[in-house]
Amino acid sequence: MNPQELIQAFEKKFGAGGEPRVFFSPGRVNLIGEHTDYNGGNVFPAALSFGTYAVARKRSDGNLKFASLNLPQEVERGVNDLKNIPEDGWTNYPKGMIQILLEAGLPIGGAEFLFWGNIPNGAGLSSSASIEVATAIAMRGLYGGEASNQELALLAQRAENQFVGVNCGIMDQFAVAMGKKDHAILLDCASLRFQWVPFQLKDYELVIANTNKKRGLADSKYNERRSQCEEALRRVQTHRELASWGAMTEAEFEAAIPWIEDPILIRRARHAVMENQRTLQAVDALKSGNLTTFGELMNASHRSLRDDYEVTGKELDALVEAAWAQPGVIGSRMTGAGFGGCTVSLVKRDQVESFMENVTNLYREKTGLTPDFYLAAIADGAKELSV
Ligand code: GLA
Numbered sequence: 001m002n003p004q005e006l007i008q009a010f011e012k013k014f015g016a017g018g019e020p021r022v023f024f025s026p027g028r029v030n031l032i033g034e035h036t037d038y039n040g041g042n043v044f045p046a047a048l049s050f051g052t053y054a055v056a057r058k059r060s061d062g063n064l065k066f067a068s069l070n071l072p073q074e075v076e077r078g079v080n081d082l083k084n085i086p087e088d089g090w091t092n093y094p095k096g097m098i099q100i101l102l103e104a105g106l107p108i109g110g111a112e113f114l115f116w117g118n119i120p121n122g123a124g125l126s127s128s129a130s131i132e133v134a135t136a137i138a139m140r141g142l143y144g145g146e147a148s149n150q151e152l153a154l155l156a157q158r159a160e161n162q163f164v165g166v167n168c169g170i171m172d173q174f175a176v177a178m179g180k181k182d183h184a185i186l187l188d189c190a191s192l193r194f195q196w197v198p199f200q201l202k203d204y205e206l207v208i209a210n211t212n213k214k215r216g217l218a219d220s221k222y223n224e225r226r227s228q229c230e231e232a233l234r235r236v237q238t239h240r241e242l243a244s245w246g247a248m249t250e251a252e253f254e255a256a257i258p259w260i261e262d263p264i265l266i267r268r269a270r271h272a273v274m275e276n277q278r279t280l281q282a283v284d285a286l287k288s289g290n291l292t293t294f295g296e297l298m299n300a301s302h303r304s305l306r307d308d309y310e311v312t313g314k315e316l317d318a319l320v321e322a323a324w325a326q327p328g329v330i331g332s333r334m335t336g337a338g339f340g341g342c343t344v345s346l347v348k349r350d351q352v353e354s355f356m357e358n359v360t361n362l363y364r365e366k367t368g369l370t371p372d373f374y375l376a377a378i379a380d381g382a383k384e385l386s387v
Contacts, residue, residue, distance in 0.1 A: 025054075027050055032044050044279050052116070069114065093159075100156075101136060149177040150174070171304055202291075209374075228247065305333070
């Protein structure tokens, strides 16, 4: 839908008048650097061309109304009455965002919101970060204030942590707020220093494939991985100073293994350390035009997520193995939190058709599921759209 059509849908829902405005926040794909953000390491995500649109208009009565063109549920709440309650369903995301903006002392007030999104739900492409950041930039658009996109990304992460209850890192919210067309973002999650790195693939295409496996229990397993890394870090910190796993080299990690003791914790921490190193190596390879090395590091990332971090599962492994078996593929890995969701592959442009066909057949044979494919365009971060 284009912005004019969205405004029409908004006026049909909430009535004409005032000045509804249209905001957009993308989804994201992570190219490499998985489960490193909350471990103080580097990530390398990019914003996508699909995302969440929010049409918004001020209300003078201090109430918030939320509706969506994707889901039937509608909710109305006062700005001073925002709690996470299960019966409010998806609206807990925008409610949480607005509650955190309020707590941070940013200007907010009553408003009507109509959302429309084209990110596949539950696919691990950050539909939740996208709706949070869309809400935040819409409130800034309506009520003013000086908050930068980067500041709003940090508040969106807080909304997810404190209001929604998922202990996520900063990657998703940062990527959707700070994306740039044809660039991926190398972000050091310990310092929040970042750089945009050109991501143009010449003869290759970035292909996202959805396992279409529901991500049941993903949040609790995610939180468990995070606490395992924290426990391993505490054990090492009783022997030496260490701010986070992102601050460690491979050699230092080898020396620290005996202090961690527990074999599971050792594997979790090894992933965090090595994945961070791989991310830096992959960005160097990309900068020097060496896509083959970039792809090999993607493959190594998947193996580490499968064997050491144990967040892949049968479906993601089957989809990645099917991709690895195709000609013209230089790298393939799971992307996002894992336990289902999507993979990302670099595929020779003239072989994309046969890639999709062959991977569909192999994946179906192994799992009984049919994958979906998206040819990803890397686009700008969250912004207001002109109508
Ligand atoms: C989810 C979280 C991110 C990050 C990834 C794994 O997408 O929201 O913060 O931890 O998983 O890399």
